[in-house]
Amino acid sequence: MRITCKEASRLISLGLDRNLTLGQRTALRLHLTFCDACTRVKAQFEFLRRALASYSGSAENGEHRSDRKR
Amino acid sequence: MPAPAIELRELESHRRALLRFAMAQLRDESHAEDCVQETLSAAIQNAERYAGDSSVRTWLIGILKHKILDHFRKASRERIVSLSDEESSLDDFDALFKQDGHYVAPPAAWADPEQALTQREFFEVLESCMDRLPKNTALVFKMREIMGIEIEEICRELAITANNCWVLLYRARMSLRQCLEQRWFASAQSARTR
DSSP states (O other), rough: OOHHHHHHHHHHHHHHTOOOOOOHHHHHHHHHHHOHHHHHHHHHHHHHHHHHHHHHHHHHHHHOTOOOOO | OOOOOOOHHHHTTTTHHHHHHHHHHHHHHHHHHHHHHHHHHHHTTTTOOOOOOOOHHHHHHHHHHHHHHHHHHHHHHHTTTOOHHHHHOGGGGGBOTTTTSSSSSSSOOOOOOOHHOOEEEEHHHHHHHHHHHSOOOOOHHHHTTTTOOHHHHHHHHHOOHHHHHHHHHHHHHHHHHHHIIIIIIIIIIIIOOO
């Protein structure tokens, strides 16, 4: 079951919000083993999630934006 | 059991940080100020509920998150989030892909993304990339990624389908990926590693 990069990009995003079905997981894993572009996109989507976590974390600590005065 | 004492002055000292947190999600000063004011009022009224096992800041942020969520709820009731065609379709990313589903221009490798997380300028770029997202796309993305709300709850709050929700999140991620690549990572090599 071959999927394209376009389909892979959707599954990568979907996988961040719910568990993929076995079929989806298998297809995606297979695709990623030979596709560098999608492997990068996957890492970048995951990075985006970490960036947002640390964005809200740093807002929580009052550490970002230029107006800090402490 | 005596309640841990929190003084008014101590609560006030967190106002700026709370405002910053609220601004990050609401992007509207007067709404952010309202949420912070409600948070501080609630904290004063419920000071005896502060258990003292987390920092006052963390406790306040917890209250603030609820206030922000209330605000999202109210906003969604008022304008009954109607999705523009642009937002509910996946078509406009088609230009990124060739007929056979491969990328026209494969996404670039990003140099040292972890290091970006230590730079304030990176978060300013991230913020401005988020500001460019269509309103509902940004709302759903922030509820999911900043507030950490599960899809089912987002759908319920905004009265949209799960499919709408995933489309919006996909759109947000694809747009932000592109925006960060252009505005941070592409220039990072040349400008910032001097």
